[in-house]
Every structure is written in structure tokens, then in C-alpha cells.
Amino acid sequence: MAHRPRQCSIADALSIVGERWSLLTLREVFLGVRRFDRIARNTGASRDILAARLSKLVESGLLEKKQYETHPPRYEYVPTETGQALHAVLLSLMDWGDRYITRTDPPTVWAHDCGATLRPVMVCEHCREPLRPAELTVVRVDQPNPE
Amino acid sequence: MAHRPRQCSIADALSIVGERWSLLTLREVFLGVRRFDRIARNTGASRDILAARLSKLVESGLLEKKQYETHPPRYEYVPTETGQALHAVLLSLMDWGDRYITRTDPPTVWAHDCGATLRPVMVCEHCREPLRPAELTVVRVDQPNPE
DNA sequence: AATGGTAAGTTGGAAAATCCAACTTACTGG
DNA sequence: CCAGTAAGTTGGATTTTCCAACTTACCATT
Secondary structure, three states: OOOOOOOOHHHHHHHHHOOOOHHHHHHHHHOOOOOHHHHHHHHOOOHHHHHHHHHHHHHOOOEEEEEEEOOOOEEEEEEOHHHHHOHHHHHHHHHHHHHHHOOOOOOOEEEEOOOOEOOEEEEEOOOOOEOOHHHEEEEEOOOOOOO | OOOOOOOOHHHHHHHHHOOOOHHHHHHHHHOOOOOHHHHHHHHOOOHHHHHHHHHHHHHOOOEEEEEEEOOOOEEEEEEOHHHHHOHHHHHHHHHHHHHHHOOOOOOOEEEEOOOOEOOEEEEEOOOOOEOOHHHEEEEEOOOOOOO
């Protein structure tokens, strides 16, 4: 009866960063590449789509457009706090790719300030144990189709 | 000169789960919804696209098709180990959405077996400290455009 | 002074992906 | 016998994406 999709923060998040090239654009920004041409070449996105994605990321508050040159006006895209918080998402995606998809050695390696090569792990904030899918239970979820 | 995009596990991961509906499909599977019609309704994906996505997820080794009825043949989609490992990605995306996008109370709440309401946190495996973007440095990365 | 390169887009038209409603097959329950 | 459920498939319309070329304006070189 209720043909409404499930309400959920994953869907909300994807409505902002779920389109093609958005996450790769943010990857470049996190790697320090913050100008249009370079982002276009490093991702492979076509210029028109990249322009649209960057505008959306700015409108959505993930990036800020900083002018670094007037005449002609040129901008670079720097992450806001909201944008920076997405770094964790990209790291978990990278980790999954490293482990299960990419055959070779991890192409990208980060170091943590503690001195170690970064291995990102998701833990429960309360007990600090690494999350295992089998140890999770749904407590509350929107149920679009009751019957 | 080199017009090759950057080689990276995030791109590899997105080549499998980056298309529209793939991650929402996996969300449903993790919530225990494993049959075609329900997934279609709960996500809002059109049936033809959903069929294509499910096939791809099966081919890519994230889901397995289990027959639960012959005559007519009916299947359900259950996550493999590779698929289950993506739960962490969805949780980090959910957490980001909860914090920065969704205005209301978190629509979906998970509990951890330790008894606490789940708050997923990304930590450095070595020192166990929560990751802060400012404390990360790139050690190695594919550089598509040298000059 | 003219030429080529860099930079950040924008434009128009072709190609690909997605959407949508209707159809199919084969059971089950009333 | 009819309606409902389930897992898709099909054809055609709509929307996105792709691609190459164009624009504006500066700087470095010849």
C-alpha cells in the first residue's frame, strides 16, 4: 500500500554524494588537488559534469569555493567540516576496495600521526570493539510497507 | 600527457557499488530484506534496474542467489563475506548522514552486542585513536599527471 | 607583436542509463 | 474461477552523461 521508499540517512547521504564522480571529486580534494582542471584529469570526469558536481557540493555545504586569483577569476575548492567528515566514508570504501577488489598492493597509503601506516577500523564507540556484522541488531528502522 | 585517471581502490570499489541503487540494495539486504519485490519497493528502484544491479552484485561476489522455492523458481539474495564487509561503509555513510544531513532523529538505529546503541567510529588500528582528517598524511598515491 | 599554453568553465549534439507501465509465468488462497 | 504474490522482462519515453569544441583572459616565449 504505502509505496514510499524507506526513510534513511544513507539515502539522504547518497542524494548528495551518490551521483557519479562526486566521491572521486572528494577523493581528489582530500589528496590536496583542489583545482578544476586537475580534478577533471585525475578523476576522468567530463568537464561539464564536474562543474555540475562541484556546484552541488558547494551548495550542499561540503566544499567552499575560494578565489585564488582575480582577472580572470579562478577558484579552488576546499572542504568544510561537513566535507571533511566524509573522509571516513572514503577511507572505509578504500579499505574495502583494498581488501576485496583491488588485486595489487594498495595503490594509496596513508599514515596516521601516531606513526603507523593507516589501517582504518570501525569500532563501537562504547566498547571500542571492531564491528562485526553478526554482532549488530536493528533497534529501530523506518518501515515503509507494514503488511 | 598521461590522460589516465588515478588508479585507486575507491574507484575500484565504486565500479562495483557506485551505480544508482546498488548501495540502497545492500542496505536492504543488511536489514534482512532479501527478496526482489520488497527490495524494489523499499528502495524505490525500478524493477529492470534492480534486476541488473542484483545480477552485478552476484557476479561481483557480494551477494549469493539462494533458491527458496522451485516451481516457480524464486530466489533470495544473501550477502557473502565480501558483501558483509561493506556494512562498515554503509554505517559510516549512515553516520555522516545522521550527523550532517538528516535533520530529524536518526531514522535507523543499530545496537551492538556489547549492549550499547551503536555509534560507529573509525579508528587507527595501531593506536586505536579516532581518525581526524588533520592527522592523516598521504604516504603513497598513484600520480597520473607527473608534470 | 604574435603564438602557444594554462585555467575554468559553457555549449550543442550524440550516446548511454534510467524510468515507467504493462506483460509473463506459475503457483496459492478464497 | 478469480485475485493476489512473486520475480523478473520488454518497449518506449525521459534523463544523464559523454565528448569535442568554444570562450575569456592571463602569462611566457619567440
